[in-house]
Amino acid sequence: MDLKSNHTSPVLTDPAPLGKSRLGVHSSLLPYSPPGTAFPTGLLLTIPRRKNGFLDDVRSSSWLDAMKSSSPPHRKITKDVNNESAATEADIAYRTWMVKYPSALTSFEQITNYAKGKRIALFLDYDGTLSPIVDNPDCAFMSDAMRVAVKRVAKHFPTAIISGRSHDKVFKFVGLNELYYAGSHGMDIMGPVRHGFRSTEKQGKDVNLFQPAAEFLPMISEVLKSLVESTKDIEGAKVENNKFCVSVHYRNVDEKSWAVVAQRVHDILKNYPRLRLTHGRKVLEVRPVINWDKGKAVTFLLESLGLSDCEDVLPIYIGDDRTDEDAFKVLREGNRGYGILVSAVPKESNAFYSLREPSEVMEFLKALVIWRKSSAL
Numbered sequence: 001m002d003l004k005s006n007h008t009s010p011v012l013t014d015p016a017p018l019g020k021s022r023l024g025v026h027s028s029l030l031p032y033s034p035p036g037t038a039f040p041t042g043l044l045l046t047i048p049r050r051k052n053g054f055l056d057d058v059r060s061s062s063w064l065d066a067m068k069s070s071s072p073p074h075r076k077i078t079k080d081v082n083n084e085s086a087a088t089e090a091d092i093a094y095r096t097w098m099v100k101y102p103s104a105l106t107s108f109e110q111i112t113n114y115a116k117g118k119r120i121a122l123f124l125d126y127d128g129t130l131s132p133i134v135d136n137p138d139c140a141f142m143s144d145a146m147r148v149a150v151k152r153v154a155k156h157f158p159t160a161i162i163s164g165r166s167h168d169k170v171f172k173f174v175g176l177n178e179l180y181y182a183g184s185h186g187m188d189i190m191g192p193v194r195h196g197f198r199s200t201e202k203q204g205k206d207v208n209l210f211q212p213a214a215e216f217l218p219m220i221s222e223v224l225k226s227l228v229e230s231t232k233d234i235e236g237a238k239v240e241n242n243k244f245c246v247s248v249h250y251r252n253v254d255e256k257s258w259a260v261v262a263q264r265v266h267d268i269l270k271n272y273p274r275l276r277l278t279h280g281r282k283v284l285e286v287r288p289v290i291n292w293d294k295g296k297a298v299t300f301l302l303e304s305l306g307l308s309d310c311e312d313v314l315p316i317y318i319g320d321d322r323t324d325e326d327a328f329k330v331l332r333e334g335n336r337g338y339g340i341l342v343s344a345v346p347k348e349s350n351a352f353y354s355l356r357e358p359s360e361v362m363e364f365l366k367a368l369v370i371w372r373k374s375s376a377l
């Protein structure tokens, strides 16, 4: 089996001139709208005009709000009466939310009833899904128990990890050869070693990759350097090289300085109209303006595996972040499969089901293996 590369170039050839939208707002400041789609009229009306510069825009728009809400704080468990009632309220809100996004564990029978006679294809996000969110992105290790669970599930179902991280980094964390990996939000796709897909550059052999943003590499390296330089004096800021994307982390930056982080990122991005910015969990993600995302990567992998347009295939995608919504949407809109959102707080999503945290993801993966083994008897 080989990864087909018959896709037309996803590079958008007509970015807004000089990074400006029709309203004169830098395109990287607009809430993300998939390339190629028109901005809804309502959105156009609510975008604030520039006054004295970017900070005015940031403070008066939803941009800083997006930074603030990008990863809800963990709830502190204390015996304080006020905290207890807040916790109860949060629990009620979560249970109410679960009516719309039922737990994939309690709905397991429903899921497997639908999966009977079908081939499941499994797509897993990494951070916040297979590993818990931690302060230092370099220490987001996956537990051995989770690794075993992923390894076992991959024996029964084609399994891919689709991450915002660089392909190499996520592979280092996961360390399983039998999986497909799509790094840089799906812009760097590679298949299992046993199928001969892993990069063998060092041995001078062919590489089997799909890299729709390859032409952006020099630009991304340049921006990476500039971002490192311009944020080095902001305490706690961290710039991460994700090959085709750059992450600017502000999780460890004092909230008072978040606007400064935003300002510095903007000052650099205004010179790069072919790059855009999306929000992750306490992270600003700089990426090429191309018509490619995790949803497209799922479609690509299904096609490459000969699993698309098959009535008997059930793709399941598990993820926790906004970028995973592109994949949930592809599955929901095509009525193709199930998205499962990992979240401990209520969030609007295109997913069908939910899981609270990575430990529940592990339970779900284990349950899939048990179900598959028992249904094969």
Ligand SMILES: O=P(O)(O)OC[C@H]1O[C@H](O[C@H]2O[C@H](CO)[C@@H](O)[C@H](O)[C@H]2O)[C@H](O)[C@@H](O)[C@@H]1O
Residues within 6 Å of the ligand: 125, 126, 127, 128, 132, 133, 134, 135, 136, 137, 138, 140, 162, 163, 164, 165, 240, 242, 247, 249, 251, 280, 281, 282, 283, 285, 321, 323
């Ligand atoms: O698509 P993903 O695999 O979920 O990658 C998205 C980003 O994940 C990482 O950042 C997030 O996790 C860190 C470790 O827990 C956390 O410190 C950070 O605040 C989160 O945003 C990764 O470091 C980023 O590069 C990815 O873009």
